[in-house]
Amino acid sequence: MFSAIFKDQTGFIVTAALAVVLVAALCFWLAHRAGRRPWSHAALGAAVTAGVALTLFLPSGAAAAEASRVCVINRNYAEPFATQQGLLNLLLFAPIGFFGLMALRTLLPVIAGSILLSLCTELLQTLVPGVSRGCDSSDLQMNALGALAGTAIAWGALRLAKRPAIPPRRHARATAITSATILVAAGIAAATWITPVAVDATSLQFTGDKEKAAAHRAIRQAFGDRYKISNVQLQAGVDDSPDTLLIALNEGFAELTWPDGAQLNVSLESSSKTTPSSYPIPGVTRKPGSEKDALPIARRYAQEHYPRELRGSEPHVYPVGDRAELGWIISWRRRNSDGVLMPMRLDVQVNTAGRVSQLLVRTEEDPHDLPALTVDKKTAQRTALKALQQPKGHKVRIADSELLAVQRAGRWRAQWLTGFETDDKSAVLEPVYVDANTGKVDPRASRKEKIENPQEDGDGQVDTTQN
Structure with missing residues (x-):
């Protein structure tokens, strides 16, 4: 400490x-x-x-x-x-x-x-x-x-x-x-x-045997015995967000939602220079040179550590950095028969050495009792635009909308998430959630990790902005 x-x-x-x-x-x-x-x-x-x-x-x-x-x-x-x-x-x-x-x-x-x-x-x-x-x-x-x-x-x-x-x-x-x-x-x-x-809370709290055991299980599933845990602390959640276990590793750090343990976010390396801190995947001998090379490497890792998350999900590959100097993020997501994006998520960042440098996994079960969908995309966008506090003197445009499952007050619902953009770079436009069943704006959708395509932030880490 x-x-x-x-x-x-x-x-x-x-x-x-x-x-x-x-x-x-x-x-x-x-x-x-x-x-x-x-x-x-x-x-x-x-x-x-x-x-x-x-x-x-x-x-x-x-x-x-x-x-x-x-x-x-x-x-x-x-x-x-x-x-x-x-x-x-x-x-x-x-x-x-x-x-x-x-x-x-x-x-x-x-x-x-x-x-x-x-x-x-x-x-x-x-x-x-x-x-x-x-x-x-x-x-x-x-x-x-x-x-x-x-x-x-x-x-x-x-x-x-x-x-x-x-x-x-x-x-x-x-x-x-x-x-x-x-x-x-x-x-x-x-x-x-x-x-x-x-x-309701401001500081990191001590943890007991249950929290430490959960942290060890999550890290062991992700990386076996490769990394040692040096400290585990509890960060209390705010509003609807869960508590978070902050896990200090001998190389890198991780976060695990608590008490459900459903989401693990790990950062082992955040630089274009590859280091021994990143996780070597057994059997991988060639360095990836493109998205096509990175996908089978990430799939090999996922099949070994998170096979359940691969079932019924489709992978998408995104370069990290202007020239993929930090590697590629391979993201697996799953949709139900109505096209609703499920909460399950698996993002594996493979660096240019063919090793895992970042990981985000959400092992949430697919909700099967979502309310009926009665609001289409265009209607949700019009509702979201009316609810948005628009900056004066600047035209606001709808960037995109996504239909996803979010948890609200302990129950799963389908909601349209609409993002906005404007020519005013100083303006911060928060996304708006519109319930796909009631058509009403939900100002406090539960704080799960972001649902859009992963993007690279300034230091090369996966952007996991909350809903």
Whole structure:
């Protein structure tokens, strides 16, 4: 976990360590001159500096030219206790609370100061350009609890040592005035520049034996014993989307829907340069030079690992890259007798070395109880166009429509998915779903993986935008 966080962060580690040492030395010197517990002050300075460095200056790896101006409010107060991030946030502020009381020996200013430090950190994370780490109420919650826990431990230690802290009432008025001033300023800043977004989950959660066993079964079916799983975490789903198991491999990563385990998405390699990370297919000795060569290679892999998905499905081959420099995607899909695209899907990306570099497999059974189809393609397109929020001054055109099976509130339905295009490249036109039975627009079709032909994105991975 820590190796992943600090990977390729040598510059940050060195700079942060120097800052911690310098601040600790300065606090020691000032406290020593004042005769005020220099070692405790040095530890407090080091803890605060380390906390600020990790929360504000640790590079996130994302392009952060603009401030996000969004604060996530987690409605699930218990969730952070089951996540690595939540426990790390708790541990991050526990030393601040502990050494704060050990150094200052005054309870209220330490508690209030620790919580306000976390609050200001969250605001700066979302307001300051270049930070872009995001404001999250769960972080504030766990930081505050960590500070309280550290303060409580220090208070107990001082009581046992018969060196009690200064009575709270001595600094109550000053603490209240200072805290109120900072809270008002923070409230004004938040109301002016920050948009709160309420969600049901924000962090990756720990997994148990069932989740880990499911991850091992899925990876073993796809690749045998070729890859080892180093970590499995749970990402909670939003709205109708299922939870997702995030699977870290010794080479590459994977995602598995949970608890159904129906969909596996694997990325082993995303570069035009072939590497040993991609999966070698036994019996393949020739490198593919065209779509015609790639298809039998992918079929050989699919017959060995996913024979059921091949039954009744038709393959289509798409080059990845302008000149197929990342290989080819061979996609198997299946339709029922009415032409409805079934949820089953198998996409195998074969690189130029004839190895599997990406995989998307959905092992969903074909639904047989779809409502009768009463809406044709043209009618659905007219309905979708009326429902679309069109950009002003630009003509919108219908790109295409696809009839597919989607799951809504636990039941399968046939819906027309209509995509749009316009000459305004900055406009984002979301596809519209029209129920093929009722003719009504469905604003929240269940989030399954995308149903159109796979396309290559900027880094060569299969585009799996959700419905």
